[in-house]
Amino acid sequence: MKMIVTRPQHDVITKYLSVWAEEVINFAKEKGIEVFDLIKEKANKKDFCGRVKKLQPDMIFLNGHGDDDCVTGHDDQEIVKAGDNHNILYGAITYALSCNSGKILGQKVTENKMTTYIGYEDKFIFVSDRNYMRCPIDDPKARPFMEASNQVMISLLKGNKAKDASERSKSKFRDNYIRLLSSSADQDSLQAAQCLWWNMRNQVCLGDLDAELKV
């Protein structure tokens, strides 16, 4: 079983996504999955497409910025784009932790019925504390967002169906949302709760909803 991960790290946001993706990578390795980690400059279109063609991975985990029709890698270079190389994702289960790509790219990719795409139809928004920029994994404000997002991959790696993995992630967003909504201890909690709600609402699971990893 093989998984390819892209982890650009050229700004604060991609640094956070990249660091939190390590939790997923470690879990996958524990499960005996072969992980191919395209980090920093390696998160580019040429390396990504080359690896996917050669390895034909079961799972693809894209971290980075995105638009309606694409997901980008290091320095915001496009890695996958609808109408260009979207077919590179055919046959795999992809989770794109990026903004907007569920809107067009996800739809385009899942015209192939053997393909699954989990992503977001609008911006993926998260709250953080600037005192933790050098150590995002310890940032308590980012944790509810990253934990809920990672639940997609963790759940898939446990052998759950794609639709259930997405539902579990949404459930985690929901739990964290309710916890923050009812919290008066933190002055940021209401704003953070709204952002969690936003991400939960915009996460989509497209294509083969019953796809699962045989782990």
Added chain:
Amino acid sequence: MAGYKNTKKILSDENVRKLVMARLSVLSKDTMISLGSEGSYTREQLMESVKNGDRVGEKLAEIQLEWLRSFKEKVAV
């Protein structure tokens, strides 16, 4: 650049602008909000965006209003 289509101009409504500003004003000074390729913003920068009615401000207003509407529609959770 992410595909935020700024066509609605939610912040042209003064009441909405005040509502969003009031919500942001209570954030702690070390809090950042990250909106994808738009970047990460401090409280002061977010309030400036709302004041200017730029894309980041408009997105924050959209989230705020959609969230409030969700209560009305009883689909918040």
